[in-house]
Amino acid sequence: MGKRKVFTKTDLSVPQVEHSHDMAGNVVILPEAIPPNNTMVKFGRNASNSRSFDFARWYGTSINAITYACQRQIERFLAGQEGAVMGSTVANYCLNGLRNFLDYCMLRATAFGRDLALADVNRDLIDGYLGHLAGLGVATIGQKSLYMSTKPVLLALGRRGLIPLLAYGDAATFPHNPFPHSNRKTKGETALSKRERQAFTVALRQAIKPIWADNAPVTGELLVFALLVVALHTGRNTTPLLEMGRDCLRPHPKENIVFMVLWKRRGYNSSKVALRAGSDAERLLESTPSVRTNVASLIRRVMALTEPLDAEAPDDLKGRVWLYRTRDPKSVGQVTTLSAQTLAQARNRLVAEYGLTDSDGRPLRINISRLRKTFANRIFELTDGDLATTAAALGNTPQVTDQNYLGPDENARRNWQFMGVVLVQELLTRTIGATYRDTPMGRCADPVNGQYAPKREGATCMNFMNCLRCKHYAVTAEDLYKLFSFYFRVLAERSRMDKRRWAREYAHIPRLVDHYIVAEGLRRGTFKAEAVEAARERARALPHPFWTVELINTLEVFA
DNA sequence: AACTAGGGAAAACCATTCGT
DNA sequence: ACGAATGGTTTTCCCTAGTT
Numbered sequence: 001m002g003k004r005k006v007f008t009k010t011d012l013s014v015p016q017v018e019h020s021h022d023m024a025g026n027v028v029i030l031p032e033a034i035p036p037n038n039t040m041v042k043f044g045r046n047a048s049n050s051r052s053f054d055f056a057r058w059y060g061t062s063i064n065a066i067t068y069a070c071q072r073q074i075e076r077f078l079a080g081q082e083g084a085v086m087g088s089t090v091a092n093y094c095l096n097g098l099r100n101f102l103d104y105c106m107l108r109a110t111a112f113g114r115d116l117a118l119a120d121v122n123r124d125l126i127d128g129y130l131g132h133l134a135g136l137g138v139a140t141i142g143q144k145s146l147y148m149s150t151k152p153v154l155l156a157l158g159r160r161g162l163i164p165l166l167a168y169g170d171a172a173t174f175p176h177n178p179f180p181h182s183n184r185k186t187k188g189e190t191a192l193s194k195r196e197r198q199a200f201t202v203a204l205r206q207a208i209k210p211i212w213a214d215n216a217p218v219t220g221e222l223l224v225f226a227l228l229v230v231a232l233h234t235g236r237n238t239t240p241l242l243e244m245g246r247d248c249l250r251p252h253p254k255e256n257i258v259f260m261v262l263w264k265r266r267g268y269n270s271s272k273v274a275l276r277a278g279s280d281a282e283r284l285l286e287s288t289p290s291v292r293t294n295v296a297s298l299i300r301r302v303m304a305l306t307e308p309l310d311a312e313a314p315d316d317l318k319g320r321v322w323l324y325r326t327r328d329p330k331s332v333g334q335v336t337t338l339s340a341q342t343l344a345q346a347r348n349r350l351v352a353e354y355g356l357t358d359s360d361g362r363p364l365r366i367n368i369s370r371l372r373k374t375f376a377n378r379i380f381e382l383t384d385g386d387l388a389t390t391a392a393a394l395g396n397t398p399q400v401t402d403q404n405y406l407g408p409d410e411n412a413r414r415n416w417q418f419m420g421v422v423l424v425q426e427l428l429t430r431t432i433g434a435t436y437r438d439t440p441m442g443r444c445a446d447p448v449n450g451q452y453a454p455k456r457e458g459a460t461c462m463n464f465m466n467c468l469r470c471k472h473y474a475v476t477a478e479d480l481y482k483l484f485s486f487y488f489r490v491l492a493e494r495s496r497m498d499k500r501r502w503a504r505e506y507a508h509i510p511r512l513v514d515h516y517i518v519a520e521g522l523r524r525g526t527f528k529a530e531a532v533e534a535a536r537e538r539a540r541a542l543p544h545p546f547w548t549v550e551l552i553n554t555l556e557v558f559a
Numbered sequence: 560a561a562c563t564a565g566g567g568a569a570a571a572c573c574a575t576t577c578g579t
Numbered sequence: 580a581c582g583a584a585t586g587g588t589t590t591t592c593c594c595t596a597g598t599t
Binding site: 089092148152344 | 586588590591592593
Binding site: 095096141142144145146220326327339342345369 | 560561562563566567568569570571
């Protein structure tokens with residue numbers, strides 16, 4: 001053994017690894033340090049449910065050095081050494097990462113019939129670990145999760161020189177990308193089917209009725225039902241909903257709309273969603289009783305009921321919406337708030353009581369994530385497949401919504417139909433100039449107050465993506481050139497954007513043009529076949545300037 | 560009965576990096 | 580320079596085993 005080298009301690013509270021280097025320059029843990037006095041690591045309060053982790057089972061085995069280094073590293077994380085990571089994340093490192101990693105190291109040491117040193121943590125071992133994870137019987141995404149909970153610990157050890165770290169080459173300590181396309185493999189929750197959604201809303205409507213009674217009992221269960229209604233109609237995440245504040249409803253510049261303001265944990269800003277207020281908003285709201293049919297008034301009702309409890313609530317719960325007196329025998333009558341678990345229980349009772357089942361007859365799985373997706377799909381339908389609006393309503397960037405929330409929904413596309421008018425130009429020549437305005441798409445009967453127009457002072461409709469389904473849209477034989485120019489631009493757009501998104505947002509457009517407008521025009525004799533072909537060729541060769549890439553960079557500006 | 564603690568697994572989110 | 584993929588952190592889900 002070489003000369004003992006002890007690093008200068010800058011802070012006695014920061015855990016150090018007592019080690020030296022041998023002749024070959026490898027790190028050697030001093031035997032007297034193992035096992036440490038305390039094999040238990042305490043995480044302190046954190047967002048996970050775990051509070052501690054015990055390394056004891058890996059001491060006294062053939063991987064002492066690795067165990068010791070890992071424990072010290074975890075303690076350093078908790079002491080805030082290697083950048084600030086959350087307590088729950090460190091808990092994850094232990095419970096998901098190191099537990100499996102150290103188990104594997106033990107297996108490997110046994111297989112080799114010798115002790116493993118820190119220098120043995122190399123690419124070969126990492127590859128073996130990945131194989132070990134694959135043999136665990138968890139999904140690819142789960143393997144990734146376990147691996148990603150291990151890597152930061154090993155990486156930190158490598159940066160501090162305790163294990164060899166190679167960044168490049170075939171022997172790079174960590175494989176470049178062990179789980180390719182892992183983000184495609186996540187299955188995620190699925191939205192409720194229409195039948196499931198209807199059954200669920202019927203049950204919910206029934207269950208929530210008591211809340212409108214004069215002496216409504218403020219039980220946790222009833223509040224959960226109200227919360228589920230809010231979740232179904234707003235698509236919020238669980239935690240923000242549970243932590244909803246009494247000041248969550250804010251006036252919205254638009255009449256009959258109220259903002260619901262919630263704190264979104266991971267988004268670093270509060271997320272807003274518009275709720276309809278007033279009485280004429282039943283379209284979006286199908287799960288509240290018809291007496292007072294909207295979410296905003298339901299929330300107000302809950303707040304009115306829980307108002308008296310607010311004064312009694314513990315300080316950290318003051319100002320919350322979901323307050324109730326617990327029926328827990330050990331603290332009967334105390335004011336508390338809904339938790340994720342009370343939510344789960346009441347939800348399961350609802351499913352059991354109303355016999356809600358999925359298509360296979362199993363109990364219907366209801367959780368906030370599914371409701372969130374259900375909401376996403378519905379908004380997608382209601383906003384005419386406009387992804388940007390959906391994303392804004394969900395409070396995410398479009399990319400996130402694209403990937404995670406919107407499964408391909410045939411219905412959303414099938415709902416598209418040609419709504420405009422194929423004008424028999426010959427008959428209308430006289431009036432067409434007076435009643436129809438030229439647009440880049442053809443003609444419009446009302447660009448200011450039309451179906452998809454912004455309806456703001458002085459604003460003209462630019463929503464050309466919706467022309468084909470707008471009842472104010474009109475097309476004559478003369479407009480075919482513009483129409484086909486648009487048609488080819490849409491086709492060209494396919495190579496410029498995500499294929500799935502193109503399929504979802506634009507694929508119907510060429511179909512509408514071919515199957516409805518052209519076919520209908522030909523059938524009625526409004527268009528002549530030669531004129532159609534001529535316009536098509538002209539547009540292909542020399543598209544109308546408005547629809548060239550040079551002028552309009554992306555079609556999304558009209559979405 | 561009504562909760563809570565603990566845990567394992569996996570998904571969601573979002574900033575960064577990659578590849579063209 | 581751009582969208583797509585990845586990496587890394589945090590949250591959710593759901594179950595069992597307590598506790599009062």
